[in-house]
Amino acid sequence: MFRNSMPRYEVLSADAMAALDQGWRRLVSEIGVEFMSDRALDLFRAAGQRVEDNAVFFDPDFVLEQLAKAPREFDVAARNPEHSIHIGGDAMAFGAVYGPPFVRQGEVRRDATMEDFRAFTKLAQSFPVLDSAGGVICEPNDTPLDSRHLDMTLALQTLTDKVYMGNVVSGVNARDTIEMSAILFGGRDVIERTPVTISLINCNSPLRWDDRMLEAQFEYSAANQPVVLTPFLLMGAMSPVTVPAALVQQMAEAFTGIALSQLIRPGCPVIFGSFLSNINMQSGSPTFGTPESGLGLLCTGQIARHFGLPFRSGGAMTSSQVPDAQAGYEALMTMLPTFLAGTNWVMHAAGWLDGGLVASYEKFVIDVELVQMLQAQFKPLEIDEASLAFDAHQEVGHGGHFLGAAHTMERFRTCFYRPLLSSSDNYERWMRGGGVDAAGRATKIYQQRLAEYERPPLDDAVRAELEDYVQRRRKELGD
């Protein structure tokens, strides 16, 4: 997996950090945070926090005591050990887009299906730069709602051998994910020792954690599976329009969600989540890849490090409807800050289009190219006698060229990043090749990847047990 050993780009002064620190303390103690779950309220009450109706008014120092119990870094195992990942420190892990109900394939935009879900899962498996297919890579609208999570989890477990995300629609779904994970990895004790899933718990911002998400959180935290406590902030709608206000709200929400996990199971792994962008104040539409979201991302990383928490943020977001120039630059407007901030867990790293409503086959390939390029860029320079190449200058002299120099010949295969998608063909050559733009070339690439896909090996008995489980549970759920 990728380790980002370049410096972090930090933009908050010590004074700014102190002001933000005061901000979240004031929010959690004076406005409080709502938890729509009696179990959660009971835990907080028992821990000495003031509870009124569903609102918990926190002692900020109590919250920090809970945060201190969470591990700063941890491992998540994949069934192929080569694909296991580390969360925290300088490690960065990348998962595909999460949640779109629609897909775009060339000129066609339509409802996503289970076949799409499987196809995207295969694509995620086929690109080494992705550490995970994610979870809800698209919504398989042609499968029954109650048992859909079983089909999705089975696909993630069998079509990839990478880390996958857990279903969070309800506590029931979470339990099924945990059961199936126990089957795949050889028992609940095994997955409690080293977690094998990551699950996304979104806040119903502002300052409210909803019951269904909390039910899932209870299951995952109890099973020692990491949850990403994520304030869902589109500034102007779910948070005030100013970045500092969004940051303190994000801290208040994420920190209190994390505190809950530490009450459920002290020491269980958590990830400080961030999903931070803004709306277009003229139309109310969500916007992505904006200056404000990029700035917020840089601050989020610095805040997470300040509090010793691994964090999730970033991705390849765009508001564009098609994989055009806007999709390219907006994706990078988020993805480059994602690297500058050293984001540990990067959801939506491939395939996001149309504000997250669409999983795009072409955009998937574009985004993989971006992640690959940035992984190549975020490597410290090696400066030594060989890389300074004095001998090459002695060989080439003034006004010459280095194409045939010995220094070049020894390195030409690996010296530069080799693109997956980008073309540097000159005009004549590009026209001879059909004059195909990046989106058109992406079509060919994903089709070829799917054609060449090979299912990673899996023990037949385990596969059968998983399939039995799905069949049994599907019946029990009435589908």
Next chain:
Amino acid sequence: MFRNSMPRYEVLSADAMAALDQGWRRLVSEIGVEFMSDRALDLFRAAGQRVEDNAVFFDPDFVLEQLAKAPREFDVAARNPEHSIHIGGDAMAFGAVYGPPFVRQGEVRRDATMEDFRAFTKLAQSFPVLDSAGGVICEPNDTPLDSRHLDMTLALQTLTDKVYMGNVVSGVNARDTIEMSAILFGGRDVIERTPVTISLINCNSPLRWDDRMLEAQFEYSAANQPVVLTPFLLMGAMSPVTVPAALVQQMAEAFTGIALSQLIRPGCPVIFGSFLSNINMQSGSPTFGTPESGLGLLCTGQIARHFGLPFRSGGAMTSSQVPDAQAGYEALMTMLPTFLAGTNWVMHAAGWLDGGLVASYEKFVIDVELVQMLQAQFKPLEIDEASLAFDAHQEVGHGGHFLGAAHTMERFRTCFYRPLLSSSDNYERWMRGGGVDAAGRATKIYQQRLAEYERPPLDDAVRAELEDYVQRRRKELGD
């Protein structure tokens, strides 16, 4: 003009900087740098440097003494004082693409004409985010070669009231630019007091400065007009394939070019230039927006600051043939590091396509959007009671929304960057609008800007004098 008061992103350790420092010293003293000009060689010889044939073998400390004479920062006046710029420090100035022989307009790629030159100049005037139309915004191939520089300079002087670049094809062209500038600004003494042009002197890398460029440099430096001494490095062709080698070569070339300017006129303004990318080692094509060039850019900024020099780098480069997703992400792969490095003089900031062979109308608009977005992003957060918005939370409460909150209503017009080009329309609205992608929307934007263009006012007598000069010189040059 824009001031970048965000932190710089620096990736070189002190040890790395020391190794690079040793590297350029070794190059200039042991390999030497060629100057294809007797005047230059005479100056270096008189200053005590060893000269053999055209190669000068430098005492590195002598080079540093010359660098120390160059101003760290300086002003460049525009004929509209509101458009005057500062070069150095935290100031960043942006000019359009420079040099393309072709243009692309929608689906059409063709030879550039004088009419294109004028149209791009008008576009540069119409976008406040651009500080300059640059110089050779495209090559007007339908005008006679000998007198073309007169038409271009006249267009830059009359169709914009911003800073413009000087012609560098020859000493004769440079003299004409200086004469015309003296007419526009009221005398040679005036422009010698505060410079009014910036001129690009490219190195014939590796390690050779050619005669025609040096002739132009002699004219501009003598007239106290800033020159950008720019190593032209496509790694693998004009420099070794390793970034550290490219960096030390860049230092050796730029530093010795700057030393020459300081011998021509001590204290004259100079800019440390960088044009640093790489070739595709499989095809030999130049590539842009690459990981290696982004890393080189970040290092270049740090080096320039280390030696107290204002610097030029970056832009909106791409190898793409069309304004597609690749054009979008490659442009930003260079433009975002351009801001992270705090580049003082940014050429190629709008319109670059096809490795710089094409000036694209659509890409021009895309790039203006990128510069606007980044100028919005690179502003430090203001953190105070108002921006922390505690009152908004008191008003909205848990699970509410901020759309109608007083805090929002007071700020909704200016709180977020408002895009020029990017669309956040939802699918239905976007389809009703014709389903037009970013390139298609860019067409409408540049056409509207040209339709609405107004020529900035200019004294009739000055205009007449400039036109007389052009007419007279055209005759003298035999066109």
